[in-house]
Amino acid sequence: MKMLDFTLFESLSSSVRSTIIIIFVLSIVFIIIGIKIKKLDPKKTPKGFLFGCIMIVEGFNKFISQYISGKKFRFFGPYLFTIIVFLGLANTVSLFGLTPPLANLGVALSFTVMTFFAIKVAEIKFLGPKKKILSLLGEVKPMAPIMLPINLIGEISTPFSMGLRLFVNLLSGLVMATMIYAALHWTFGILAGVLLHAVFDIFFGLIQAFVFLMLSTINISMAAEA
Numbered sequence: 729m730k731m732l733d734f735t736l737f738e739s740l741s742s743s744v745r746s747t748i749i750i751i752f753v754l755s756i757v758f759i760i761i762g763i764k765i766k767k768l769d770p771k772k773t774p775k776g777f778l779f780g781c782i783m784i785v786e787g788f789n790k791f792i793s794q795y796i797s798g799k800k801f802r803f804f805g806p807y808l809f810t811i812i813v814f815l816g817l818a819n820t821v822s823l824f825g826l827t828p829p830l831a832n833l834g835v836a837l838s839f840t841v842m843t844f845f846a847i848k849v850a851e852i853k854f855l856g857p858k859k860k861i862l863s864l865l866g867e868v869k870p871m872a873p874i875m876l877p878i879n880l881i882g883e884i885s886t887p888f889s890m891g892l893r894l895f896v897n898l899l900s901g902l903v904m905a906t907m908i909y910a911a912l913h914w915t916f917g918i919l920a921g922v923l924l925h926a927v928f929d930i931f932f933g934l935i936q937a938f939v940f941l942m943l944s945t946i947n948i949s950m951a952a953e954a
Contacts, residue, residue: 819933
C-alpha cells in the first residue's frame with residue numbers, strides 16, 4: 729500500500745526567492761539612507777548618493793501631488809513610493825540573473841490585494857462607511873437590489889484587473905525578449921542579443937511599474953474623493 733507523500737516545507741519558487749532578495753536589499757538600503765538622513769546637517773547641502781535619493785523623492789512628491797494632495801498625499805504617498813521602487817527593481821531584476829517576481833501570478837495578484845485594501849481604506853477614512861454603503865446601493869433606491877451586486881463586482885474587478893494586467897504584460901514582454909534574444913544569439917552573436925535583452929527588460933519593466941503606479945494613484949484618488 730502506497731503511503732501518502734506529506735511534506736511540511738516545500739522549496740520556494742524562483743520568483744518568491746527573488747521577492748525575498750529584493751525586499752532584503754531594499755530594506756538594507758532604506759535603513760542606511762534613513763540613518764544618513766538623520767545625521768544630515770540641515771545647514772549643508774547633501775552630496776553624492778544621498779543628494780540623488782532626495783532628488784528622486786522630491787520629484788516623486790511633485791508628480792504624485794498633482795493627483796493626490798493634502799492629507800491624502802501624506803497618508804498614501806509612502807505606499808505609492810514603495811510600489812514604484814519595488815516594481816521598478818522587481819521588473820528589471822532579470823538583468824542580474826534573477827527571475828522577475830511579477831512573472832508569478834500569485835505575486836502579481838498580491839499587489840492587487842494590497843491596492844484593494846488601500847482603496848477601501850481611502851473610502852472609509854475620507855468618505856466614511858455610510859457614504860460608501862449608499863454609493864453601493866445607487867442613487868435610485870428601488871434599483872438598490874440590482875445595483876448592489878453590480879457595484880460589488882465592480883469593486884473587486886478593478887484591482888483584480890490591475891494585477892492581471894501587470895502579470896500578463898510583464899510575462900508577454902519576457903517571452904518576446906527571450907524569443908528575440910534566442911534569434912539574435914544564432915544570427916548576430918551573443919553580444920547583440922544580450923544588449924537588446926537588457927533594453928527589453930528595462931523598457932517593459934519600468935513601463936509596467938509606472939502604469940501600475942498611475943492606476944493605483946488614480947483609483948485611490950477617486951475612492952477618496954468620490
